[in-house]
Amino acid sequence: MKILKILTLRGPNYWSIRRPKLVVMRLDLETLAETPSNEIPGFYEGLVHTLPSLVEHFCSPGCRGGFLSRVQEGTMMGHIIEHVALELQELAGMEVGFGRTRETAEPGVYQVVIEYQNEQAGRYAARAAVRICQSIIEQGAYPSLELAQDLSDLRDLAGDAALGPSTEALVKEAEARDIPWMEVSARAMIQLGYGAHQKRIQATLSGYTSILGVELASDKEGTKQVLRAAGVPVPRGTVVSYLDELEDAIADVGGYPIVIKPLNGNHGRGITINITHWKQAEAGYDAAKAVSKSVIVERFYQGRDHRVLVVNGKVVAVAERVPAHVVGDGRSTIAALIEETNRDPRRGTGHDNVLTKLEVDRTSWQLLDQKGYTLETVLEPDEVFYLRSTANLSTGGIAIDRTDDIHPENAWLAQRVVKIIGLDIAGIDIVTSDISKPLRDVDAVIVEVNAAPGFRMHVCPSEGIPRNVAEPVIDMLFPPGTPGRVPIIAITGTNGKTTTTRLIAHIFKQTNQIVGYTTTDGTYIGEYLVEPGDNTGPQSAQLILQDPTVEVAVLESARGGILRSGLAFTQCDVGVVLNVAADHLGLGDINTIEAMAQVKGVIAEATMSNGYAVLNADDPLVSAMAERTSAQIAYFSMNPENELIRTHTQRGGLAAVYEHGYLSILKGDWTLRIEQAVNVPLTLGGRAPFMIANALAASLAAFAQGVRIEDIRSALATFQASTKQTPGRMNLFNLGSFHALVDYAHNVHSYEALGGFVQNWTTGERIGVVGSPGDRRNEDLVMLGKLSAGIFDRIIVKEDNDTRGRDRGDAANWIQLGITQAKPDARCEVVLDEATAVRAALDDAPPGSLVVILPESVNRAIQLIEERHPIQVIAPAKSSDAAESGAIVPTSKSTIDSKETVSTPSGV
Secondary structure (H helix, E strand, O other): OEEEEEEEEOOOOOOOOOOOOEEEEEEEOHHHOOOOHHHOOOHHHHHHHHOHHHHHOOOOOOOOOHHHHHHHHOOOHHHHHHHHHHHHHHHOOOOOOOEEEEEOOOOOEEEEEEEOOOHHHHHHHHHHHHHHHHHHHHHOOOOHHHHHHHHHHHHHHHHHHOOOHHHHHHHHHHHHOOOOEEEOOOOOOEEEOOHHHOEEEEOOEEOOOOHHHHHHHHOHHHHHHHHHHOOOOOOOEEEEOOHHHHHHHHHHOOOOOEEEEEOOOOOOOOOEEEEOOHHHHHHHHHHHHOOOOOEEEEEOOOOEEEEEEEEOOEEEEEEEEEOOEEEOOOOOEHHHHHHHHOOOOOEEOOOOOOEEOOOOOHHHHHHHHHHOOOOOOEOOOOOEEEOOOOOOHHHOOEEEEOOOOOOHHHHHHHHHHHHHHOOOEEEEEEEEOOOOOOHHHHOOEEEEEEEOOOOHHHHOOOEOOOOOOHHHHHHHHOOOOOOOOOOEEEEEOOOOHHHHHHHHHHHHHOOOOOEEEEOOOEEEEOOEEEEEOOOOOHHHHHHHHHOOOOOEEEEEOOHHHHHHHOOOOOOEEEEEEOOOOOOOOOEOOEOOHHHHHHHHHHHHHOEEEEEEEEEEOOOHHHHHHHHHOOOEEEEEEOOOOOHHHHHHHHOOOEEEEEEOOEEEEEEOOEEEEEEEHHHOHHHOOOOOHHHHHHHHHHHHHHHHOOOOHHHHHHHHHHOOOOOOOOOOOOEEEEOOOOEEEEOOOOOHHHHHHHHHHHOOOOOOOEEEEEOOOOOOOHHHHHHHHHHHHHHOOEEEEOOOOOOOOOOOOHHHHHHHHHHHHHOOOOEEEEOOOHHHHHHHHHHOOOOOOEEEEOOOOHHHHHHHHHOOOOEOOOOOOOOHHHHHOOOEEEOOOOOOOOOOOOOOOOOO
16 A cells, blocks of 8 residues: 555545544555455454454444444455544544545545544554554554554654643633634744734733733742732742852741742742751752752741632632642552552643642652651551642642632732732732631731643642633633624635635725735735735635734635645635636546535535625536535526526525626615626626626625625725736736737636637737646646637647646647637647747737737736736726616616716727
């Protein structure tokens, strides 16, 4: 077997909308292509021996052992690898359950799809599954040590990518509120929300956290000074930087017992408590100096350690923290008790689990020495031995929820302390014998204020009620009623995507919002180009969604990005599907137009239920997408008599149609006329039907999102098929004696749409400079040639510089074949170099002619034309009947026809 390709999908995709995290492996079964599992000697037995837990996979039989029964009966190896890859992740502690295996058009080649939690682990599991199955086929088994190593590697990958318990709690709370999130590329930051409504967190630091508050909280002695001055009970203490200052410092705080800790430290590192003599003090000083240049010497206060969590000025949780310890049973040694305690499945390494495994360190040995114990000492029944002097969970401590026990005065004091320090989220460490009594009544003190406090002890306490401490944080960042998203309008289709995207962005600009949009020409924010290039994939969309200035996102979403990575967003507010035509077939294992419709339909299916899927009622493949989306439906059509439109609007549905020369919105019995097509420059005086369709889709999408009809009308009047607003989309140039048209038509559907306009050219020759990307099928290239023969009087066939794997001249030969098949006497020549072909057409164009250039490089074609100093084309004059547009009239009444003569470019 051979792995040909592995893709990682991170958003709604061709395979699943609800399961965005998928690995797609393209697998060649090679010699196993015709061999089911029951014909491979010993394979079933070897698989069960290696992974007996596969018995829990139901598969299509729908019962325990269902998958293994399929293996016994005979199933293909791709299907088996799917289940093995899922089970490896399950055994490594990652819950996954979705998988698909499909044979491609290439015999023996399969697409194996598996769900993942961590993408690196998912890719590893896919490769390991192939390796395991290959080993069982060849040797009848897979070595147990290698399986153990695979599972260890998978756990490590998952652990390395884990968010941490505090961040995970916040992310889950955001997800529960339908607030999207994504990882920022630096400093372990997480973005919650999109665009202008986003907030950022770093663990439990938020964008609202004061840097001054963090700095003060990090300065333990400075914090005590500020709190002492405010009348808050804090330990007596002082700071020393040299060992010879230590003895005087001990005297200053009132003598033993004392605590020595680093001036700048966290997680209990370098802290020694309950020091009762000089030798201990020296050792404690050395431990603290290993963490910080200066150390704090404090009076030691008897009592239990409590953490009070304050969020946005309110106490939200309290936990008593108990240091790492073991409890004797009268039989077991301390070492055995530690080992037994660490068998608790809740205990792991660091912060990965609810609890942390117990370890013996310097402090543990000191505590053993103080008691006269060793690790071989047997403790009496119920005797508690503490392995740590501090109660941090990260060193093996446990937490007991005390939220309901805190005295109101202590809660008030904690809230006041956090305001004094200046933090939005803080953990107050209190040492007290009884948290239910005021601190002063029991000689208790506040020992520390912590910025970025951990949530683990509150979310998953060892004892007591778990507290949803993430809820008040998200309430603070996103108060009820405030948005976490910016509107997302996603556009897809075979043709017209870029023009429609740009027009929708132009419409939203009329609302004085900052619009971020992605197109095949580049990524834009407001009026500025952020990044040039063909930016229609998820990476460019993420750039827009991560930008804090963007208030509306308009995202062109092409087939390639959906197949390679999925969508960059979980849901959109408006999903626009313009059309589906036979383009790019044969790429990415999409071989039929129906499969292509499923790819494009991802946009409709990812539209939120209270949003709108804007669908082309004139395209059956697109209109059928209404059955697969939970969103509201809005149809657009060039035919006001379209039966689907009639039925939909009679039921109160929303639609846009081209009727009596107007672009109109329909709903129920009412028609809201936006503008006459002749007054919309994009339509070239109403002579470009496909541009009218694009304008209908754009207008409907904006209207569905609440844009005023006046703003839509204004946008349509000021948007032109120009090199500035729609480069490469029906750009018409007046070169004096003839015209040139640049359009990025590159498939059958777009050639047909362009032909409708070109054939309206009534004077002179129609000259075409035609070509196509080399990754199209031979039959597609032939069809383009046939269409060219019907559109143009004279044809120059050229090729793209990037032949996309074809031999030079091969694509041009297929196009030329189509031309001669359709029109044997066609005037046709082949000039492979695009620039040379364009110059030849422009040099030889007779008066009154139209030279149509279908370029690989739009910029190069436009530059070659602009070198000839074209005359600016005057936009069609606006009809006085436009005053009627915008009127709401019952559809049963007669509509208003334009009686104005509209000027258009000469020849049209």
